[in-house]
Amino acid sequence: MSQESYEGICCYCNEVVTKRTVGKHIEKCKAKIVFDSQFNNEKNYKYFSLLVEATYGRAYWILVEVSSVLTLKKVDTFLRDIWLECCGHLSAFSIKRNEIAMNKKLYDVYQQGLSLDYEYDFGSTTDLKIKMLAQIDSSDEKPIRVLAINKKPEILCSSCEKILSVYDCTSCGEQVCESCAKTHQCFIDEGEEYIAERVNSPRSGVCGYEGQNESIIKKYFPKEIPNVL
Secondary structure, three states, rough: OOHOOOOEEOOOOOOOOOOOOOOHHHHHHHHOOOOOOHHHHOOOEEEEEEEEEEEEEEEEEEEEEEEEEOOOHEEEEEEHHHHHHOOOOOEEEEOOOEEEEOOEEHHHHOOOOEEEEEEOOOOOOEEEEEEEEEEEOOOOOOOEEEEEEEEEOOOOOHHHHOOEEEEEEEEOOOEOOOOHHHHHHHHHHHHHHHEEEEOOOOOOOOOOOOOOOHHHHHHHHOOOOOOOO
């Protein structure tokens, strides 16, 4: 599937965008927004515009603006909150397989066009790539804000291959629909605890991941949380 088909939602206007068009859309969308007193602030902050995507599932992506003075540890917390945290696993950032210390600040490690690799859980690993798209100025003091996020990918049931899946099998990794879930072999052999509802995350169906906690992630969005999580 081409990246043109990787649809997402703009977190400012809730319009459907794609990974390819989201950058231009955000520029126009943000230009229409009045931030009230925030733009009267004389302070000016440097931010990085970052594209975060799953290495082995490019339909999962987030466009985010992050203050350049934040440490990688803060970015790690964001990634755990928005997509990953299940059991407190270890994680790491690296560039060309060279690990980067978590206390490093973004401006110390990033150059335009550079990609950071990120791993969460060194057993059942979820791999992400984080690419810097631009450096921008902003008078908004929010250190991290999600600009756009992917819609939940539509995946056909692994069993019938006709109906969209709604569950992940955490034992074998297959996705199954409502009808096929109870006849799925892992359900029969191991029980219903291995059948988990699919969530919009590359961590869906892995380890103990159950989805995002809205009370935690709401701080990352400029408005209400879009109805895609």
